[in-house]
Amino acid sequence: MAEPIHLEDVRKEYRTAGVTHVAVDDLTLSLPAGSFTTIVGPSGCGKTTTLRMIAGLETPTSGRISFGETDVTDLPPQRRNCAMVFQSIALYPHMTVRGNIGYGLKIRGVPKAERDAKIEAAAETLQITEQLEKMPSELSGGQQQRVALGGAFVQDPDVLLLDEPMSDLDAKLKAELRVEVQRLHQEMDATVVYVTHDQTEAMTMSDHVVLLNDGRLEQFAPPGELFDYPRSEYVARFIGTPSTNVLDCTVEETADGPAVVGDGFSMPVDSLADAVGETVRLGVRPQYLSPDAGDHRLDLTVEVVEQLGTEYVVHATLGDGTRIDVVSDAVAHLRPGDQFVAGFDREHAFVFDANGDTVLFGDAPATEHAPNSTP
Amino acid sequence: MATADVPGGSGSLLSIRTQQRVKRVAVYLTALLISVFVVVPVYIMVAIAIQSPAAVFAGGNVNLVPHSVTFRNFAVLLDTTSTVTYFANTLLVTAGSTLLSTAIAIAAGYGLTRFQFRAKSFAARAVLFSYMFSPIVLAIPLYVIYYRLGLVNSYFGLMLALTAISAPFAIWLMWQYFQTVPIALEESAWVRGAGRWRTLWDVVLPVARPGYISAAIFSFAVAWNDFTMARVVMSNDSMYTINLGASLFLDRVTIGWGATMAVSLLICIPPFIIALFLQNYLLQGFNVGGLE
Numbered sequence: 222m223a224e225p226i227h228l229e230d231v232r233k234e235y236r237t238a239g240v241t242h243v244a245v246d247d248l249t250l251s252l253p254a255g256s257f258t259t260i261v262g263p264s265g266c267g268k269t270t271t272l273r274m275i276a277g278l279e280t281p282t283s284g285r286i287s288f289g290e291t292d293v294t295d296l297p298p299q300r301r302n303c304a305m306v307f308q309s310i311a312l313y314p315h316m317t318v319r320g321n322i323g324y325g326l327k328i329r330g331v332p333k334a335e336r337d338a339k340i341e342a343a344a345e346t347l348q349i350t351e352q353l354e355k356m357p358s359e360l361s362g363g364q365q366q367r368v369a370l371g372g373a374f375v376q377d378p379d380v381l382l383l384d385e386p387m388s389d390l391d392a393k394l395k396a397e398l399r400v401e402v403q404r405l406h407q408e409m410d411a412t413v414v415y416v417t418h419d420q421t422e423a424m425t426m427s428d429h430v431v432l433l434n435d436g437r438l439e440q441f442a443p444p445g446e447l448f449d450y451p452r453s454e455y456v457a458r459f460i461g462t463p464s465t466n467v468l469d470c471t472v473e474e475t476a477d478g479p480a481v482v483g484d485g486f487s488m489p490v491d492s493l494a495d496a497v498g499e500t501v502r503l504g505v506r507p508q509y510l511s512p513d514a515g516d517h518r519l520d521l522t523v524e525v526v527e528q529l530g531t532e533y534v535v536h537a538t539l540g541d542g543t544r545i546d547v548v549s550d551a552v553a554h555l556r557p558g559d560q561f562v563a564g565f566d567r568e569h570a571f572v573f574d575a576n577g578d579t580v581l582f583g584d585a586p587a588t589e590h591a592p593n594s595t596p
Numbered sequence: 597m598a599t600a601d602v603p604g605g606s607g608s609l610l611s612i613r614t615q616q617r618v619k620r621v622a623v624y625l626t627a628l629l630i631s632v633f634v635v636v637p638v639y640i641m642v643a644i645a646i647q648s649p650a651a652v653f654a655g656g657n658v659n660l661v662p663h664s665v666t667f668r669n670f671a672v673l674l675d676t677t678s679t680v681t682y683f684a685n686t687l688l689v690t691a692g693s694t695l696l697s698t699a700i701a702i703a704a705g706y707g708l709t710r711f712q713f714r715a716k717s718f719a720a721r722a723v724l725f726s727y728m729f730s731p732i733v734l735a736i737p738l739y740v741i742y743y744r745l746g747l748v749n750s751y752f753g754l755m756l757a758l759t760a761i762s763a764p765f766a767i768w769l770m771w772q773y774f775q776t777v778p779i780a781l782e783e784s785a786w787v788r789g790a791g792r793w794r795t796l797w798d799v800v801l802p803v804a805r806p807g808y809i810s811a812a813i814f815s816f817a818v819a820w821n822d823f824t825m826a827r828v829v830m831s832n833d834s835m836y837t838i839n840l841g842a843s844l845f846l847d848r849v850t851i852g853w854g855a856t857m858a859v860s861l862l863i864c865i866p867p868f869i870i871a872l873f874l875q876n877y878l879l880q881g882f883n884v885g886g887l888e
Binding site for chain 1: 778780781783784785786787788789790791794798799802803
């Protein structure tokens with residue numbers, strides 16, 4: 222039975238040589254039963270620690286964790302009915318694939334016939350039937366990962382935890398296994414928590430994304446919302462490739478009223494009347510910058526042009542040296558050193574205040590956009 | 597061994613080819629030198645053991661090229677000495693000490709790698725430091741302690757004494773080996789519902805097998821080849837180990853060189869068999885310990 226997962230003010234501190242390091246800083250989350258949540262963030266942001274606390278492999282310094290109505294904070298990992306897939310895959314080298322997949326069932330005392338039936342069903346789903354009698358060392362990386370997934374699958378857990386399971390695989394296998402993991406999620410009755418540092422995985426697979434920054438929750442929202450309504454400059458830059466362009470600007474009183482003024486453009490924003498004279502930062506996704514179009518123009522100098530299939534990424538600089546990326550299919554003719562103009566519309570711009578919090582999504586003040594799924 | 601394929605340092609004046617040739621010659625020369633010191637004595641032992649004393653010393657010379665093979669020397673051992681008892685004693689004490697030492701090494705090695713506790717690295721270093729003492733240094737104090745405890749002339753007492761000598765290195769070996777067993781293997785078993793003991797049994801020990809076999813072989817070698825501790829602990833002739841017993845043979849008029857070499861040959865057989873069958877495990881275990 223899939224259970225909702227609740228984290229309440231969960232905090233984890235490590236003490237090394239008298240220095241206290243906060244790995245997870247008062248995290249509160251509610252993951253709905255049966256949902257697929259991805260925890261994403263850069264290395265060392267506390268995402269794996271969070272996952273290990275849900276698994277019971279680490280004990281929170283303070284705060285409570287519960288699965289549905291059950292408080293599991295003090296339960297050992299053995300009694301949580303979790304399944305976990307590790308970054309290092311962690312197959313038992315001395316057991317066959319069959320033994321590896323069925324080990325959890327064996328511990329629970331499931332009779333051999335029933336065990337074998339479940340193992341074979343899982344192997345079929347994961348297309349590793351041929352490999353059942355082999356040893357893990359005889360398998361390729363992708364097959365090993367399938368075996369690890371199979372072991373989690375046969376256990377019928379309430380909660381399935383995956384700790385960067387694909388970080389060691391090549392791009393093609395990653396794409397294949399992404400689909401496999403989602404298929405398993407549909408077949409399983411489990412709440413899935415998936416940790417990754419790869420925002421593409423987070424965006425493509427999950428119902429909800431938890432973005433952590435240095436142990437603190439930066440934003441918890443569905444992927445689309447994270448992309449369109451990032452709560453802060455940090456979220457805007459982390460989610461989406463290439464990263465969101467950020468320009469230093471000031472709010473000035475102009476002939477058209479209050480406006481965000483930057484290098485060569487002036488974007489009127491009435492709602493910032495109170496903020497005249499303040500420094501702000503303007504965020505525009507590379508996808509929303511188009512050559513020779515848009516209401517507000519930037520004069521750019523091309524540094525590098527990368528081809529990505531039908532599209533191109535132009536890495537350019539503004540007059541003041543700010544780096545700006547433009548994604549477009551109409552820039553194939555550009556060469557390093559060329560001058561060109563790219564523009565954006567106000568509705569696609571984010572405005573961040575000096576603390577990095579988003580104050581405007583296009584026209585709308587951030588306060589007016591009340592994300593429905595944020596705790 | 598693994599370095600044989602690696603090309604020589606780029607800073608060297610010699611070509612890689614020459615370096616490899618020099619290296620090969622050096623390896624062969626070293627092997628030859630060692631074998632002179634090992635193979636020749638072993639050969640002399642075997643040659644004397646399998647000939648009758650009359651044949652060996654015929655004509656006033658020591659005749660090292662056997663013309664006929666006889667088991668007479670072994671028969672003398674059986675008839676006139678307690679060799680069989682000595683062997684039985686040695687087997688008992690060696691088996692006990694090997695088991696004990698390996699069990700201690702597994703427990704201590706696991707604890708040192710998997711648990712955090714106060715003064716952990718100090719404990720680990722102290723263990724290795726205790727290995728620096730020669731058995732003879734420990735012998736007299738040990739005798740005093742044993743005398744008080746009533747452990748003199750007991751098999752268990754000798755097992756403990758031998759374990760004290762072999763355990764430090766065995767612990768160090770297992771400590772190193774357990775560091776190579778990924779903790780994720782254990783965590784994966786815990787999440788699946790296995791307790792610590794079950795995990796140790798199902799996962800950790802099978803994966804650490806080369807490590808504990810090496811530790812066991814080492815402990816076996818220490819116990820089997822021991823002389824000092826048996827000399828200190830045992831004073832009753834019927835409880836002597838074979839090394840101790842055999843060392844006394846030469847003092848006896850009835851036993852000659854032939855029988856002495858025959859018993860030496862017998863002493864060599866068990867270690868030889870173990871080295872033969874378990875050398876792969878031994879190499880794997882010691883490689884991890886950084887002794888490649």
